[in-house]
Amino acid sequence: MGDQVSLAVSTVIFALRPHPRTHRPVLWLPLVRRIRAPHQGRWALPGGPLASDEGLAASAARNLRETTRLTPQYLEQLYAFGGLDRASTADERTVSVIYWALVRPEEADAGEAGVNVQWFVADELPELAFDHSLIVEYALWRLRNKVEYSRIAAAFLGETFTLAELRAVHEAVLQRTLDPANFRRQMETAGRLVATEAFRTGGRHRPARLYRHDQSIHLADNGPLTGL
Amino acid sequence: MGDQVSLAVSTVIFALRPHPRTHRPVLWLPLVRRIRAPHQGRWALPGGPLASDEGLAASAARNLRETTRLTPQYLEQLYAFGGLDRASTADERTVSVIYWALVRPEEADAGEAGVNVQWFVADELPELAFDHSLIVEYALWRLRNKVEYSRIAAAFLGETFTLAELRAVHEAVLQRTLDPANFRRQMETAGRLVATEAFRTGGRHRPARLYRHDQSIHLADNGPLTGL
């Protein structure tokens, strides 16, 4: 005994914020500084051991709330990592179930929650603890993939939004500009948007119509349980 | 104490075999009859507790070998299930990491390995133990999805194969007929096939060219580790 496998849950939390230099919206994520060995002092994904009385997703959501004071708009399981090579200085063996989440930073924003928590631009991360650099890379790949065929981008926006706002989210995630005309048609063809009668005014230009997402369509597959 | 979470690994194993009535190739999978409570007597996915000295995928492969005497041609993680509602009569809490695998039944075939192991047609399963019916449904969905954009179908075939053979695999997985002309062009366009100089003779018709898969292309993403 003593060689029991322990189970942890960690989460890659994405939010959209302006880049400090370019001021264009980019992906950020919060990391936690490790205060004990192994990898003491390095930045790591927020997470912790799975409590015996909570589900995997619930554990991820709780940890997210404790780390950032935010509520996830979207939460999906990413992968379970359990290789023997993970814990570099290990008597103990840990399997980590990783989730990824999208949040709206507006809500509690710069509260900067915990003292050992700091937000980083997702594409400019330091070397992380354990295999967390690899995990973040994979989560980014999944997000960039999924934004193209699901209504996941909604998680970064409010109840209603203009097509330009929605397009800005896609552009930030995909890191390339999109043709406004073609983007509009793709969204219309996809049939996930519902036009409202309201318009966004205030710019020095023609007001844009506000849309909302069709609530009758599930946001995405949160695993085999909810989605199809 | 005593409320520790235990970790198990189970695998959905797919093979192609003729349907007992129609004789057309369909998906089969092996199940194990439970010999103890809970769900005693019901059929369940092969699996077992994770040994502390083996990785998750290694555990799945070992269990697959012990259950079917077969070597997986393809193995990928499906999902980690850890809801509190899983174990129906539980003092204990179990999180299951599920893998899915493709095997070639020709190899050891009707050995029918263990005495409590039986193969079933994937679309004609009885009610399974725990949430395993849901899990199989999800695995089928993943397989049917993936066959359309990866070279996963290769796992059901030998080193070389005709386009008709490859098409038969796709048809069996997708459960619909495919146009031979269009299928050929799609495979050629995808660029994953390499034509050999050999032909398959023996039918009462024109011989068909044999192809092989481009080895330089990874089979698929076995998680973030191998694939991209």
Place this chain on the structure above:
DNA sequence: AAAATAGTGTCTGTTAGACAATATGCG
């Protein structure tokens, strides 16, 4: 020659992308 599958050609409808043109509120 007849059968049967291998393999090619052609047509149509849909879609992604590039880019031109028009619409309209705001300063």
Place this chain on the structure above:
DNA sequence: CGCATATTGTCTAACAGACACTATTTT
């Protein structure tokens, strides 16, 4: 009015699917 973005229109290349047609081997 003129700017800036919203919104619509048009054209082309690529692709999927339906289906006709030709090629080649076995019996």
